[in-house]
Amino acid sequence: MTTSERIFVQAIRAYGARHGIEVDVHSGGWLIAMRRGETRRFAFGYDIGLNSAIAHRLANDKSATAEALSLRGVASIPHHLFLNPKLGRNVVGPNWRDAMLALFHDHPQGVVVKPNEGTSGRSVFRVTTEAELDHAVGEVFAMSTGLVISPYVAIGDEVRVVLLDDAPLVVYSKQRGTDWRHNLDAGAKPVLLEDGEIRTACAKLAIAAANAIGIRFASIDVVRVDGDWRVLEINSGVMMEALAKLHPELVQATYDAALDRVFGTNS
Structure with missing residues (x-):
């Protein structure tokens, strides 16, 4: 180990x-093969292998997650999907630009543009002018087949809940620095939440979100906007690099508990 x-x-x-x-590690650490006797399992990226294929795909698609949560009445931040015009007119349609501008003008406080798939706050833009919108769309479409646009909202607090089969194993707030985002990669600091009203409310909402897409092991980000908690996104890969410091x-105990489920082990 290095x-x-x-x-x-x-x-x-x-x-x-x-x-x-x-444990055999391949592809620079992104593919992990695990074997005990005749039992063989894989982990890939930050996905430990507990979630179904459909739950994994839903969680990795911000637009699909938002739609699924809306269908179940789970409070969340809307994410409107726009496909890359390079996919072709028959796929994207002729009026994608007009629809994008209409959505932008519906939110005079601004919008957030980001890839439909992806994590860690990369290529996330706050947009308040058409010029900024053009720049953000160009940047995201240069590296993604789809983007989502969300209304910009003033987030009072952001909390991450790591769930395993409806049990909140880790709940922490993200204390942001000078950046407007709460991403840990952007300098936010994780602060564990003690038992109390906020922890309970966030865990309850996260469980409802997990049940809405049928996911077992996930980290779910919830935000407080105008006093109400809403789901921002669901991550099927559970990354805790910053928290581990x-x-x-x-x-370790959280990953242990998930791996117990993978291998049918009682630690």
Whole structure:
């Protein structure tokens, strides 16, 4: 093991060492093969292998997640999908630009443009003018087949809930720095929440969101807007690199619990 390995990989190695599981790391740490006797499992990226294919795909698609949550009446931030015009007129349609401008003008406080798939706040733009919109759309379409546009809202608080089969194993707030975003990669700091009203409300909403798409192990971001909690997004890959710097035992225990489900083990 090298110290440059992601915490996710280190956690799987540690679990394997304690439970007699062979762990082979490939593709620079992004593909992990696990074997105990005749039982073989894989982890990929930050996905430990518990979620169904459809739940994984829904969670990785911001627009689809928002639609699924709306169907179940789960409060969430809207994400409107626009496909890359490079896919062709028959796929995208002729009026995508007009629809995009209409949505932009419906929100005079601004909108947020970001890839439909992806994490860590990369290529996320706050847009308040048509020129900024053109720039953001060009940047996102240069690296993505689809983007989503959400109304810009003043987020009072953002909380991440890591769920395993409806149990909130980790709940922490993201304390942002100078950036308007709450992404950990943008400098936000994770602060564990103690038992109380906020933790309970966030966990309840996260469980409702997980049930809406049928996901078992996920990190769910919820935000408080005008005093009400809403789901921002669901992540099927559970990344806790930043949290591990502050609470390594909690992170290891969380991955351990998920791997127990993968291998049918009682730690």
